Amino acid sequence: xxxxxxxxxxxxxxxxxxxxxxxxxxxxxxxxxxxxxxxxxxxxxxxxxxxxxxxxxxxxxxxxxxxxxxxxxxxxxxxxxxxxxxxxxxxxxxxxxxxxxxxxxxxxxxxxxxxxxxxxxxxxxxxxxxxxxxxxxxxxxxxxxxxxxxxxxxxxxxxxxxxxxxxxxxxxxxxxxxxxxxxxxxxxxxxxxxxxxxxxxxxxxxxxxxxxxxxxxxxxxxxxxxxxxxxxxxxxxxxxxxxxxxxxxxxxxxxxxxxxxxxxxxxxxxxxxxxxxxxxxxxxxxxxxxxxxxxxxxxxxxxxxxxxxxxxxxxxxxxxxxxxxxxxxxxxxxxxxxxxxxxxxxxxxxxxxxxxxxxxxxxxxx
Amino acid sequence: xxxxxxxxxxxxxxxxxxxxxxxxxxxxxxxxxxxxxxxxxxxxxxxxxxxxxxxxxxxxxxxxxxxxxxxxxxxxxxxxxxxxxxxxxxxxxxxxxxxxxxxxxxxxxxxxxxxxxxxxxxxxxxxxxxxxxxxxxxxxxxxxxxxxxxxxxxxxxxxxxxxxxxxxxxxxxxxxxxxxxxxxxxxxxxxxxxxxxxxxxxxxxxxxxxxxxxxxxxxxxxxxxxxxxxxxxxxxxxxxxxxxxxxxxxxxxxxxxxxxxxxxxxxxxxxxxxxxxxxxxxxxxxxxxxxxxxxxxxxxxxxxxxxxxxxxxxxxxxxxxxxxxxxxxxxxxxxxxxxxxxxxxxxxxxxxxxxxxxxxxxxx
Numbered sequence: 001x002x003x004x005x006x007x008x009x010x011x012x013x014x015x016x017x018x019x020x021x022x023x024x025x026x027x028x029x030x031x032x033x034x035x036x037x038x039x040x041x042x043x044x045x046x047x048x049x050x051x052x053x054x055x056x057x058x059x060x061x062x063x064x065x066x067x068x069x070x071x072x073x074x075x076x077x078x079x080x081x082x083x084x085x086x087x088x089x090x091x092x093x094x095x096x097x098x099x100x101x102x103x104x105x106x107x108x109x110x111x112x113x114x115x116x117x118x119x120x121x122x123x124x125x126x127x128x129x130x131x132x133x134x135x136x137x138x139x140x141x142x143x144x145x146x147x148x149x150x151x152x153x154x155x156x157x158x159x160x161x162x163x164x165x166x167x168x169x170x171x172x173x174x175x176x177x178x179x180x181x182x183x184x185x186x187x188x189x190x191x192x193x194x195x196x197x198x199x200x201x202x203x204x205x206x207x208x209x210x211x212x213x214x215x216x217x218x219x220x221x222x223x224x225x226x227x228x229x230x231x232x233x234x235x236x237x238x239x240x241x242x243x244x245x246x247x248x249x250x251x252x253x254x255x256x257x258x259x260x261x262x263x264x265x266x267x268x269x270x271x272x273x274x275x276x277x278x279x280x281x282x283x284x285x286x287x288x289x290x291x292x293x294x295x296x297x298x299x300x301x302x303x304x305x306x307x308x309x310x311x312x313x314x315x316x317x318x319x320x321x322x323x324x325x326x327x328x329x330x331x332x333x334x335x336x337x338x339x340x341x342x343x344x345x346x347x348x349x350x351x352x353x354x355x356x357x358x359x360x361x362x363x364x365x366x
Numbered sequence: 367x368x369x370x371x372x373x374x375x376x377x378x379x380x381x382x383x384x385x386x387x388x389x390x391x392x393x394x395x396x397x398x399x400x401x402x403x404x405x406x407x408x409x410x411x412x413x414x415x416x417x418x419x420x421x422x423x424x425x426x427x428x429x430x431x432x433x434x435x436x437x438x439x440x441x442x443x444x445x446x447x448x449x450x451x452x453x454x455x456x457x458x459x460x461x462x463x464x465x466x467x468x469x470x471x472x473x474x475x476x477x478x479x480x481x482x483x484x485x486x487x488x489x490x491x492x493x494x495x496x497x498x499x500x501x502x503x504x505x506x507x508x509x510x511x512x513x514x515x516x517x518x519x520x521x522x523x524x525x526x527x528x529x530x531x532x533x534x535x536x537x538x539x540x541x542x543x544x545x546x547x548x549x550x551x552x553x554x555x556x557x558x559x560x561x562x563x564x565x566x567x568x569x570x571x572x573x574x575x576x577x578x579x580x581x582x583x584x585x586x587x588x589x590x591x592x593x594x595x596x597x598x599x600x601x602x603x604x605x606x607x608x609x610x611x612x613x614x615x616x617x618x619x620x621x622x623x624x625x626x627x628x629x630x631x632x633x634x635x636x637x638x639x640x641x642x643x644x645x646x647x648x649x650x651x652x653x654x655x656x657x658x659x660x661x662x663x664x665x666x667x668x669x670x671x672x673x674x675x676x677x678x679x680x681x682x683x684x685x686x687x688x689x690x691x692x693x694x695x696x697x698x699x700x701x702x703x704x705x706x707x708x709x710x711x712x713x714x715x716x717x718x719x720x721x722x723x724x725x726x727x728x729x730x
Binding site for chain 2: 013017020021088112115118119120165167168170171172173174175176178324327328330331332334
């Protein structure tokens with residue numbers, strides 16, 4: 001009798017106690033992507049990509065609502081969908097440019113605070129309002145959330161943007177000595193394009209880079225992922241016009257970042273980037289000749305050094321310390337760091353890039 | 367299974383101390399230490415390992431003087447029957463309250479991270495039930511269980527190693543920027559998370575082996591736990607930037623949230639379930655210590671008879687506090703009290719023992 005009672009109790013305990021926190025997939029609406037925008041009156045427009053039903057993940061709905069905070073919009077959104085919204089499978093958070101310029105952390109609190117939310121979701125800034133971006137009619141039956149994530153993932157693989165997610169940008173958002181960038185999106189008629197990088201200063205977006213500059217940024221910050229392809233104009237007067245260009249694919253890279261100081265203790269940063277490249281497209285041929293190679297190496301080194309200067313110029317203008325120079329100063333020169341007001345001093349320091357290109361392969365023709 | 371007759375081996379002693387030390391604090395340790403000693407917190411933890419070694423030495427010396435007795439047996443002999451009983455009562459209360467606090471912190475974390483709707487009495491009740499079951503059995507059974515579940519430590523370390531793929535080591539430099547004073551202050555916070563070696567006060571006579579072997583094993587377990595904690599804290603400091611870590615009270619779990627493997631997501635929940643075992647072993651140890659005390663106070667021969675009652679009172683005590691500010695305050699107070707109970711009172715007892723011995727020698 002007593003044993004039976006105890007067994008029953010254990011059985012009840014094992015089976016019954018799960019009931020409090022059950023969360024059935026059929027009662028959930030799994031958010032696939034989220035967009036946040038801010039109106040001129042300061043209201044939040046939140047747009048979510050949710051599947052029409054969980055069994056058929058292919059079809060997606062775009063729902064939008066307005067409120068004072070992201071959480072408020074989420075709650076009012078819950079009144080529009082049958083199931084309960086759940087951010088645990090979220091793949092992407094798209095922020096409008098206007099919102100990004102106002103400082104993103106307060107808008108992302110909802111993602112950082114909730115234990116269920118997916119911190120591996122990618123972050124992007126969009127030139128187009130997220131609601132319009134998500135509503136673009138894609139050809140075929142592609143789900144929007146998968147399309148955007150794949151788009152960013154391929155941009156990461158091609159090194160147009162460093163790979164970050166909600167969690168990985170967070171340390172830099174608060175660190176005075178390091179800043180981050182996120183991909184910048186724009187919508188076309190039936191497509192979405194990665195149009196470059198949004199430069200952040202702390203939690204504020206302050207500037208942008210075009211795709212080529214973005215690629216150079218990724219290389220300079222030593223975050224190349226799989227491959228990187230760069231096309232550069234090296235002549236003016238050949239015809240047809242493609243003959244003026246060379247396309248490189250970076251195979252190996254090495255970056256040295258060195259900080260020295262002048263007499264006034266101002267930091268002087270040298271970035272030396274060594275790229276070992278393969279020629280991907282070069283209609284002028286003759287790459288088997290050593291002198292042609294050396295000539296091309298030199299021209300490309302100059303061109304890319306110039307491009308790097310342009311990138312660094314834009315970064316300093318945006319006050320985006322993407323290379324973590326401040327962090328290095330803090331770590332290795334703490335006494336000098338105390339003398340700086342990094343927020344203001346960063347844009348005035350000298351950062352001198354030097355790119356050395358070495359062609360190591362040229363494909364299967366000369 | 368007869369109580370008090372079966373003895374554990376020194377290797378089992380190692381695992382008992384390790385499992386009691388690694389407990390509820392491991393999730394928040396990097397954060398609590400950071401609040402005092404910044405990114406040098408991991409050095410504080412190394413320092414606290416040193417302080418703990420001193421405490422272990424004191425406890426060992428004390429227990430060596432009374433080879434076949436537990437703390438509860440020899441206190442009346444050192445400071446007299448009256449005060450001895452009072453001290454035993456205080457120790458019993460201290461161990462019970464520590465157990466209750468561990469449970470409160472445990473249910474709080476589980477509720478915030480995984481089960482917001484499940485009532486805490488269920489969460490605590492389940493853990494307490496299992497603990498009671500094992501403590502009723504015997505110290506030897508407990509020891510075997512501890513050895514068995516020690517595999518989870520490998521899982522802990524394995525998952526934490528993974529965080530190094532996203533680490534920025536520059537965050538911990540320059541080393542020692544907070545200064546020695548803050549590092550020592552921080553080590554106090556760390557010591558609180560590393561309590562558990564005080565098991566030695568009570569289980570000392572139940573260990574097979576020479577005294578010096580016991581000291582050696584206790585030292586090894588201290589080194590082991592210190593290393594693991596230092597590693598975990600260091601990893602948190604290179605994963606989160608200094609400005610972010612103040613926002614994250616459970617950095618170890620938060621860092622797991624970012625991981626995702628091919629078929630596994632939400633590694634934090636997996637980590638949490640392993641952590642529950644570590645908490646369980648700590649609760650068991652404190653329940654055991656408290657039950658021994660109660661058995662002594664009421665002169666009960668078989669302490670397994672009092673275990674369910676002690677467990678029940680601890681259970682009641684642990685479901686009362688729910689406000690997170692109150693819980694923080696309580697853990698602070700108990701942390702401070704434990705400094706008194708663990709190194710200071712044993713040191714005092716040790717001094718008295720030496721003094722009486724010498725006096726006896728002089729008079730005799």
